[in-house]
């Protein structure tokens with residue numbers, strides 16, 4: 127008996143040492159900085175370019191959904207161009223991620239950042255301070271024209287002073303960073319110069335993958351690291367939100383389990399233009415409602431061109447029932 131206790135004691139001591147060692151490793155190594163190239167940016171004051179930038183920021187690229195004060199959300203849903211002065215928070219197990227102030231205010235906004243620093247966040251997921259940014263903004267393959275238009279528009283806005291506290295990582299977030307699970311993004315090829323806005327598969331593919339990020343939510347992924355774990359656009363990613371569980375439908379044209387099998391193009395356009403129905407869903411409906419019909423039709427055409435994937439999603443919206451007595 128005594129011997130057994132001795133062995134258990136040694137084991138427990140070993141585990142404790144391991145835990146302390148791991149804790150020390152994480153505390154020392156999570157706060158890494160990364161190198162990535164600074165993309166070239168060319169700023170314009172041309173009104174067509176600024177209008178394109180504003181359209182992308184509030185509409186398809188939905189920077190506004192995250193980078194505004196949540197109190198302004200209703201006004202934005204009515205189509206108002208409220209300032210992208212930051213304030214939105216993404217609360218997930220790795221931490222509380224605070225979307226920055228994107229107005230040109232020098233003290234609290236992007237006024238002290240260079241255009242190239244802003245572009246590097248979008249292309250490589252590396253912050254101005256060298257931190258790797260969790261993959262909320264996968265704009266690595268955005269065209270040069272669109273990237274320039276967005277930064278030109280951001281620079282043209284009136285500065286708004288609004289101090290945003292730094293992102294706070296929980297222990298899990300620090301573990302993920304210490305183990306190097308989040309890496310700077312690598313553009314898959316040299317970005318295109320520009321693309322024609324038209325109803326075509328090419329333009330739809332561009333929007334769905336490199337601007338609107340339909341792919342990021344409507345695909346199976348590991349939510350801690352962002353890795354894709356199954357066929358793209360086949361849905362099934364579940365978001366635990368304060369108001370309930372929201373699961374993405376399968377957007378591939380599978381005749382039995384794909385959403386598009388039962389939705390024609392007009393239904394699709396009407397639904398996207400219709401905006402938010404279920405309070406609390408993570409899908410940026412309000413921004414997408416500001417999308418031009420051309421863009422929505424291009425996305426529809428692209429989704430219909432995908433290989434069908436069988437993946438039955440039983441329920442997309444499951445609201446939490448309060449006091450189920």
Ligand code: HEC
Pocket residue numbers: 183187188189190191192193216223224225226228236244247248252253254255258259260262263265276292293
């Ligand atoms: C899904 C939400 C979301 C969307 C969409 C989004 N952002 Fe962000 N953004 C964030 C969050 C969260 C942070 C803070 C990240 C951090 O501190 O790790 C951030 C940080 C940034 C930063 C600062 C990075 C740094 O150096 O500290 C810039 C610049 C930025 N976003 C630009 C944009 C632009 C431009 C768009 C649209 C083209 C956009 N974001 C769309 C959530 C979003």
Ligand code: HEC
Pocket residue numbers: 334338339340341342343344365372373374375377385397404407408409410414425442443
């Ligand atoms: C941030 C995550 C996110 C992004 C980005 C996103 N979706 Fe969704 N989407 C969801 C979730 C979650 C649901 C299920 C809850 C709901 O209906 O709002 C959903 C539901 C849908 C539905 C079904 C709506 C219904 O009434 O049944 C369609 C259609 C859809 N998304 C299309 C798209 C398209 C097209 C894009 C890109 C332009 C896109 N989504 C981008 C998360 C996202």
